[in-house]
Amino acid sequence: MIVTFDIIILVFLVIAAIISLSVKDLLAAAMVFGIYGFLICLLWAEMGAVDVAFTEATVGAGVSTVLIIATILNTRRRSTD
Amino acid sequence: MEAFFKEAVVPHFNFWIYVIIMMIGLWSVIAKNNLIKKLIGLSIFQTAILLLYVSLGVKEGASIPIIDHHAAERSLVGDAGAINPDLIANPVPHVLMLTAIVVGVATLGVALALCQMIYKDFGTLEEDEVLQKIKALHDDV
Numbered sequence: 001m002i003v004t005f006d007i008i009i010l011v012f013l014v015i016a017a018i019i020s021l022s023v024k025d026l027l028a029a030a031m032v033f034g035i036y037g038f039l040i041c042l043l044w045a046e047m048g049a050v051d052v053a054f055t056e057a058t059v060g061a062g063v064s065t066v067l068i069i070a071t072i073l074n075t076r077r078r079s080t081d
Numbered sequence: 082m083e084a085f086f087k088e089a090v091v092p093h094f095n096f097w098i099y100v101i102i103m104m105i106g107l108w109s110v111i112a113k114n115n116l117i118k119k120l121i122g123l124s125i126f127q128t129a130i131l132l133l134y135v136s137l138g139v140k141e142g143a144s145i146p147i148i149d150h151h152a153a154e155r156s157l158v159g160d161a162g163a164i165n166p167d168l169i170a171n172p173v174p175h176v177l178m179l180t181a182i183v184v185g186v187a188t189l190g191v192a193l194a195l196c197q198m199i200y201k202d203f204g205t206l207e208e209d210e211v212l213q214k215i216k217a218l219h220d221d222v
Contacts, residue, residue, distance in 0.1 A: 010098040048170035075200040079115040
């Protein structure tokens with residue numbers, strides 16, 4: 001575990017979480033959520049959990065973003081909050 | 082204040098951020114009006130819990146939990162010092178959280194499918210509008 005790397009990623013993680021929940025455009029929220037997933041994947045790799053990092057990169061950052069975008073395509077892109 | 086920072090915040094930074102991310106997720110589930118926003122918040126809440134458990138397996142100066150081939154052979158022959166557990170991160174929380182990630186994506190998929198059904202029936206994904214339409218439906222009956 002590398003402490004500087006850890007702290008930088010964790011700060012970016014909080015920023016990405018807040019941005020993805022506060023943008024009004026749902027497609028932008030989905031993309032920032034993908035960035036959040038990729039940041040947390042970097043965090044797993046940095047903490048020595050490489051198996052969790054692989055799964056998070058494919059499933060967390062990849063599949064869940066695609067699922068959210070597919071839902072936005074079938075519904076509405078605007079959000080009131 | 083500086084002593085508090087050095088003793089409590091920096092060595093346990095993962096746990097402080099775990100609490101912050103968990104509260105961001107909880108806030109979005111309670112306060113956000115859009116159903117997809119709520120689901121994104123729920124996923125963020127889930128990753129906070131994964132962060133707690135994976136942080137429990139971290140050791141200072143430890144590497145990834147893959148044993149060197151020669152060390153494994155030597156420990157089988159009876160060399161007790163061949164594998165040093167201090168140099169290996171604890172893999173048990175990792176394996177548990179691997180299952181949690183996969184289950185989380187499955188539940189997210191089901192929840193998004195339910196959102197599409199709600200949109201088909203009510204024409205909106207905003208929680209207050211959906212509740213209004215359900216109330217109007219009951220008043221008609």
